[in-house]
Amino acid sequence: MNLHLWGLYCVTVFLISASPGPNMLxxxxxxxxxxxxxxxxxxxxxxxxxxxxxxxxALGLTALLFALPGAFEVLRLAGTAYLVYLGIKAWRAPVTDEAEETVEFERPGLSRWAVYRGGFTIAISNPKALLFAAAFLPQFIDPAQPKAIQMAIxxxxxxxxxxxxxxxxxxxxxxxxGWLRRPAAQRWFNRVTGTVFMGFGAMLLRSQKA
Incomplete structure (x- = not known):
């Protein structure tokens, strides 16, 4: 892989990664x-x-998965359901009189493992990311050079x-x-966040395999 191609890849990934999406939200x-x-x-x-x-x-497992009849639909519906669930959960999140400056992990449901699992689930539940990886990465692979090293890079x-x-x-x-210490601000943030999550779910539901 030459530097020009790698530089183009870096710019493209930055523009995609910086865009708001479920993971970033x-x-x-x-x-x-x-x-x-x-x-x-x-x-x-x-x-x-x-x-x-x-x-x-990179290992070709994505192509195998999407060759199975109905696999994409199942993943798409599961991802949609999870995003809508997150949206409803955000809408119904309790509002406190004084937001804490810090939140301890000892609180029920907020262990490091629970937080990690939530991030993993929201990212893995988006089948469009699988399609993106399958279609995007090969565009930056030089067939004349070892594929494994390029994929690692x-x-x-x-x-x-x-x-x-x-x-x-x-x-x-x-x-x-700091701004969200006020109950009204907390409520506004929760509802905006919930609406955006449900919007992502609706977009995923409308998406097609192609």
Missing amino acids: HIMSRSVELGLRGSFPAMAGCMSALVVMMTAS LISTFAVIETSCYFTYAVGGRGLA
């Missing part, structure tokens, strides 16, 4: 809820899911850029935390 909302450090497991969960999907694509580069965008969104979310 989830990480930002976790940062608001748990603080910057508390959002790290969510970042790790989202990233590990994406690396799994990109590796599966592409996936590693993607992980670095995507993680940087995660951190940026998390910092932005933490900046909102």
Whole structure:
């Protein structure tokens, strides 16, 4: 892989990663809820899911999966249901009189593993990411050079850029935390977040395999 092709890949990945999506919204909302450090497991969960999907694509497993009749539809409906569930959950989230500056992981349901699992689930539940990996990565592979090394470079580069965008969104979310001490602001944020999640679900439901 030459430097020009790699540079083009970096720019493309940055533009895609920086765009708002379910992963970025989830990480930002976790940062608001748990603080910057508390959002790290969510970042790790989202990233590990994406690396799994990109590796599966590199190994040809994605093509095999989508060759199975109905597989894409099942994944699409499952992903839609999960995003809608997150939207409803955000709408119904309780509002407190005084938001905490920090949130301890000892609270029920907020262990590091639970936060990681939430990030992994939201990223892995989007079948469009599988299609993206299958269609996008091969465009930057030089068939005259070893494929495995190139795929390793592409996936590693993607992980670095995507993680940087995660951190940026998390910092932005933490900046909102002070403003969200007010109950009315918390309620507004929860409802906007819930609506956006349900909107992502509706977009996924309308998407087609092609």
